[in-house]
Amino acid sequence: MKQRYDFTEIEIKWQKYWSDKGLHKTPPTPPLNNGGQGGVKKFYCLEMFPYPSGKIHMGHVRNYAIGDVIARYKKMRGFNALHPMGWDAFGLPAENAAIKHGVHPAKWTYENIGYMKKQLDRMGLSYDWDREVTTCSPEYYKWNQWFFLKLYEKGLVYKKASFVNWCPSCATVLANEQVIDGACWRCDSAVVQKELEQWFFKITAYAEELLQGCDELNGWPDRVVAMQKNWIGRSEGVEVDFPLADAGGITDEKLRIYTTRPDTIFGVTYMCIAPAHPLADRLVQGKDGLNAIKAKYGKEEVKEGIFTGHYAVNLLTDEKIPVYVANFVLMEYGTGAIMSVPAHDQRDFEFAKKYGLPIKTVIIPEGGQEDETLNEAFEGEGILVNSGKFNGFKSADAKRAIAVFIEEKAFGKRMVNYKIRDWGISRQRYWGTPIPIIYCDKCGIVPVPEKDLPVILPEDVSFTGKRGSPLLESARFLNVKCPACGGNAKRETDTMDTFVDSSWYFIAYCLKDDIDLKSQISNLKSSINYWMPVDQYIGGIEHAVLHLLYSRFFTRCMRDLGVISADEPFRNLLTQGMVCKETWKCPDHDWLFPEEVKDGKCVHCGKQVEKGRIEKMSKSKKNVIDPDALIKKYGADTMRLFSLFAAPPERDLEWSDKGVEGAYRFLNKVWGIVYKYKGQGLRVKGQELSFPVAYRLSPIASSLLKKTHQTIRKVTDDIEKDYHFNTAIAALMELVNEISSFNPENEEDSSALGFAVKNTLMMLAPFAPHFAEELWEATGGKSSIFEHLWPEWDEMLAKDEEIELVVQINGRLRAKMLVPAGLPDEDARQRALQDERVKEMLNGREIKKVIVVKGKLVNIVLG
RNA sequence: GCCGGAGUGGCGGAAUUGGCAGACGCAAGGGACUUAAAAUCCCUCGGAGCUUGCUCUGUACGAGUUCGAGUCUCGUCUCCGGCACCA
The missing domain is CATH 3.40.50.620 (HUPs)
Structure with a gap:
């Protein structure tokens, strides 16, 4: 072994070794x-x-x-x-x-x-x-297509028109994140909402199961489970029909709404329908007004609406109430129509104020009074008033009772709704999985027969960025015979969302x-x-x-x-967590890469640079570190070690160049230890330090042996518990510090040292694999270190025979003493009370009680 | 607004079930080695006070429970993330 830690040579050497030996191959499936x-x-x-x-x-x-x-x-x-x-x-x-x-x-x-x-x-x-x-290989995406066909057979794939972000210049759909301030990120044209035929996966068919399954995701972070539940967005409510009325009274036409608050149904003073609701076009006379509302659909915070000129009847009160078209009512959720209860829904409240609609209170807070001058809606639960025979009910009871009443009268029925929408997978792009569908004039939509899979992406296309998907230009791809009738047909040119692949x-x-x-x-x-x-x-x-x-x-x-x-x-x-780093900004040159800052000055103009906040590493902020450069300077093992040591894995990691040097120093320290003792017969083989041997060990050797066993326990626990590698590595550093100050004086001491070093290398192996292999070999280890089992600790040898007993008076630390481990409580109490310092502090005062925590402390409580 | 998560030295972060706050690392200061530097090694390192090894104080802020709270309860503030007209 070399005196110097030559990481590049070592890392290349062991990477080749692992590869040649096939060490990373998966065992045959049993x-x-x-x-x-x-x-x-x-x-x-x-x-x-x-x-x-x-x-x-x-x-x-x-x-x-x-x-x-x-x-x-x-x-x-x-x-x-x-x-x-x-x-x-x-x-x-x-x-x-x-x-x-x-x-x-x-x-x-x-x-x-x-x-x-x-x-x-x-x-x-x-x-x-x-x-x-x-x-992107046909062997892979063939199965995307197969899967598509299977779902199609089961009715879990369908095609429908929906609104998408469309760039007229690029002639393609844009994802939400590709629309910047309402414009195309590539050509800056204004993005329009366009209705397009799209293929959908019916994920809503699994909404309930996906929600239920959330409760079994015990090994997931709570917040992720919460986000999933939130996204699925289950709610329980009632669908209620409100018949439309004309001069002659109730008509046969009904307006169906969905509400989660049937307890407020006596407070309905008007109704709203989405601009795209089928009734909107039929009811509204002035098309300009309707179009104006349509243009403001779902976008602006401001609530706007237009009276349809028609009325509906609340069958519970027999009141005739106006029907509006409103920009804030979503077509995609529920029935696309709502009952408006301005007294108990803030959105309805704002709308009512704006259009001078009546506000009728039907819920008052428990123990409260009806508030005559409402400044905002009362959305909480409470006691029903102005609600006929339901007066005096609590909201929760009223929800149930009114829902039952509505069902009995056949005004409507209870209903579960979900926020989650079906998954639109069509993309007007080239580089994705072709959707295996053929359009035939005679037969309509025909799925590609399974035997014809995969439908392969053609290579004879050009890329101009204009005119939409390049697939439209590949005649060889586009024109096909109908599998059903054999006539001329065309292929679907949309490809699948890449989320299908993953x-x-x-x-x-x-x-x-x-x-x-x-x-x-x-x-x-x-x-x-x-x-x-x-x-x-x-x-x-x-x-x-x-x-x-x-x-x-x-x-x-x-x-x-x-x-x-x-x-x-x-x-x-x-x-x-994310990898973060501080940012640097020059008044003239904007964001700077770390290497463009020298002594707080910009290397281009010499101006003082400003240190920005710590943010996720990103090219745009230029606060990035290049892994290649880091490996070149410190090696892969150092890079790995630092990124695992600086923070627990789930938390954000703040990159620190100095911290990397610390990790590098640590590896060099271990290297130095092994190099120092290598020539002096460092013994790393076997399990020679079993329990009986320990009796003959010197105090220092015995202490090192104990520390080693304790470290194995700590490192194993930290990894097993929640992958807290940062504390595992800290424990290894402690052990190395102890090894480093250890001076063996005889054969047994050397054995203890060898044992400690051997186990250090073993435990370091997952973190710094090349490094551990090299030193393992240097100390006479046979075969790859990864072909050995993780070390075990001996609970007897890991046990402290003496512990530091803390003595408190009224909960404040007053003394510490070394006592044998496992000292009975009564003895601990006596020792604490007899301590000179404690006696002095007590000064004859009355002792109310003494609390003994085994192996930890004695707390003397004074009167 | 709603739902998560977090708040501990100069910094990254440790602290089983409530039981010594600050492990480990970084930075800083002092010293050793050296002609000098680098590297390495040793010491100090939350704050305040003094009699220099002890006292007080300290885990965002304010209450509370407890012999004892970074940890539990209630309230407040700040920051981060997600969702957001979902009726």
């Missing part, structure tokens, strides 16, 4: 019965796969470092581990690159994958690349090379059923709803297709 191979448990460790944008960033580094520690640790604990990686390879940036640089999206994507794969390997991540998944990739990993989902149907002993669900999923919080919800939906669909037996895809979820 049969499901008899509990797997000899009772060995499986562990599926998964990190969210990246979009191949070109280079990995610090967010990836952190995500993958966390996952790698878990995977390596679990393997050392003897688990059968699956730890795969792949590429979320479809997406808009590839198309933009094609438009800008003229390089084909496929070429651009695969080149990026090649580079990023090297970067991941350079980090020393233990992926089984045999299971790599690339979503909704089941974790299932694809289970299948190694051949992603044949169909052949897995009803196979209870399939490798899918062996590995799924994922035991630990790790990724960013930004996917708290979309990706995670879609994956839960897909897993249930796959279950109903017989592909998988689990309901939930991810047993435990760890959402890691």
Whole structure:
């Protein structure tokens, strides 16, 4: 071994070794019965796969470092581990690159994958690349199409018109995040709402199950579960019909509304319908007025409406009330129409004030009075007034009683509603999965027959950024014979949302090379059923709803297709925090990269720069650190160690260059210790320090032995409990500090030292794998360190035989004394009371009582 | 507005079930080694006070429960994240 820690040489050496030896290969999938191979448990460790944008960033580094520690640790604990990686390879940036640089999206994507794969390997991540998944390959997206067809057969896929963000210049749909201040992010044209035919997955069919399933997500962070529940947005209420009235009285026409507050139904003073409600066009005479409301639909805070000129009747009161069209009423939720109770709904209140509509109080706070001059709606629950036979009811009781009454009278019925909408998957883009549908003039919509899958993306297209999807220009792709009648037909040119790709990739990993989902149907002993669900999923919080919800939906669909037996895809979820760093701004040159700031001055103009706030690393703020540069300067092990040490994984991590040096110093310290003792017979082999030997050890050796066992316990607990690697690493640093000040004087001391060093390396291995391997080898360790089991501690040897007893008087620390561990309470009490200092403090005062906490403290309470 | 989460030294962060606040690291200061520097090693390091090893004080703020509160309860403030006309 070298005197100096040459990280580059070491890291390359061990990466090659692992690869040559196939150390990261997944063990063959054992049969499901008899509990797997000899009772060995499986562990599926998964990190969210990246979009191949070109280079990995610090967010990836952190995500993958966390996952790698878990995977390596679990393997050392003897688990059968699956730890795969792949590429979320479809997406808009590839198309933009094609438009800008003229390089084909496929070429651009695969080149990026090649580079990023090297970067991941350079980090020393233990992926089984045999299971790599690339979503833009036909072998993969074929199954998106198959899945689409299967859902289509079950009526879970349908086509309907809906409003989308449309850029007239680019002739394409834009995602919400691509609309900036109402304009296209690429060409700055004004974005319009356009009604477009789109394909939808019927996720609402699983709304209730997805909601119920939330209660079983015990291994997920509470806030993510809360966000999912919130997103699904279940509410219970009543649908009620309000007949329309004309001069002659009640007509046959009914206006159906949905409300969660039937207890306020006696307070209805008007009704509102959405501008897109079918009745709006029929009822309103002045089309200009209606169009003005339509133009303000769903956008502005300001509430505006127009009277339809028609009335409806509240069947509970027989009151005739006006019907309005209002911009704030959503067509997509409930029935697109509402009953307005201005006294008890703030939105209705504002609207009523604006248009001079009556406000009728029907709920008063419990023990309160009716307020004659309302300044705002009272939205709380209370006691009913002005509500006929329901007067005096509490809101909760009235909700039930009125709902029952409405059902009895057949005015309406109880109803559950959800906020979640069906998932629109159509994208007018090239670089995505073609939707396997054919349009025939004679036969209409015809699904592509399963045997014709995959529908392959054509390569003979050009990328101009104009005229919409390039697929429209590929005649070879577009023109097709109808599978039903054989006549001329056209293919669907929309592609699927890329969230489809990422909704089941974790299932694809289970299948190694051949992603044949169909052949897995009803196979209870399939490798899918062996590995799924994922035991630990790790990724960013930004996917708290979309990706995670879609994956839960897909897993249930796959279950109903017989592909998988689990309901939930991810047993435990760890959402890691963001990687942040301070920002720098020059008055002339705007944001600056860290290397553009020297001594607080801008390197371009020498002006004083301003230190901005600490923010998530981003290219736009230029507060980024390049992983490549960091690996070059300190090595992958240091980079990994720091990103795990600086904060617990779920919390944001503030990047600190000085902190990185600290991690580097620590590794060098360990290196120095091993180098120092290597020539002096550092013994690392075997388990020679068993309990009986300990009796012969010197006090210092015995103390080091104890510290070692305590550290194994602490590190194991910290990892097992909640992956708090920061405290695990801190414990290792403590042990190393003790080793470093240890001076062996005889054979036994050396043995104790060897034992401590050996275990330090073992525990360091998941965090700094190359480093640990190199020193393991240098100290005579045989084979890879990862082929050894994680160390165990001996509870007897970890136990302190003396503890520091704290003595308090009235809860304040007054003395500390060393006492034997396990000292009986009464003895502890006596010792505390006899302590010179304590006696002095007590000064003969009356002792009210003495509290003894075993092994911790004695508190003397004075009168 | 609603739903989450957080608030501890100069900084990142530790503190099983309520039981020594500040582990570990960074920064800073002092010292050793060196012709000098770097590296390394040793010491100090929440605040205040003095008799220099002790006292008081201290975990956003204010109450409370308790022998004892960073931790539990109630109220207030601030920050971050998500959702937001969902009837």
